[in-house]
Amino acid sequence: MYVWPCAVVLAQYLWAHRQSLPEKRVLEIGAGVSLPGVVAARCGAQVILSDSEELPQCLQSCRSSCLMNHLPHVPVLGLTWGRVSPELLSLAPIDIILGSDVFFDPKDFEDILTTIYFLLEKNPRAQFWTTYQVRSADWSIEALLHKWNLKSIHVPLHSFGADKEHLASSSMPGRHTIEMMIISLAQSEGTSLYSTLDCSTR
């Protein structure tokens, strides 16, 4: 499987905020090779990885990444966006949801945001940290964020040293337009964590 450029950028964000990660409860969705989740786990977070329950080869990629990075105890779950499954309902409390390059097909955008809304309703102070690749100027999640009572903060890449053509020995991000945002409940104190993290790296 492929590590998408967005994953390198999100991993860089986690690395820049590594001091705040120990003991944080983190869920990665659409994890694939799971680079951000692996970095979070290696920095001391309690990580759960997930990918579509209908794509066993992607779930196997999550498991393989954990084994290769000496993280045999990281749980891997089948979580399909937009589906309220027993696995979703029984998830333990979480602080941070990660998603790198999950907004790649507009037909999935509402399913992703319904899952995120469900998780944030259960964990009102949690945040969704997500990187996406600008593939079309027409694509927008603004209306869906409003519909699901969510808000987003744009995180400039230069604020965490990711505005480079080469990042962590990878040239991938430089050839693509990658953006990062943090999504939280529209009425919540969810931005306070970001403010704290942001200040800590200045």
Ligand SMILES: C[S@@+](CC[C@H](N)C(=O)[O-])C[C@H]1O[C@@H](n2cnc3c(N)ncnc32)[C@H](O)[C@@H]1O
């Ligand atoms: C573009 S890849 C990104 C993979 C990884 N996050 C990265 O950045 O390297 C999209 C990921 O979303 C997963 N995915 C696609 N449709 C999904 C769905 N309906 N529910 C959950 N995961 C899904 C795929 O299996 C794949 O791992």
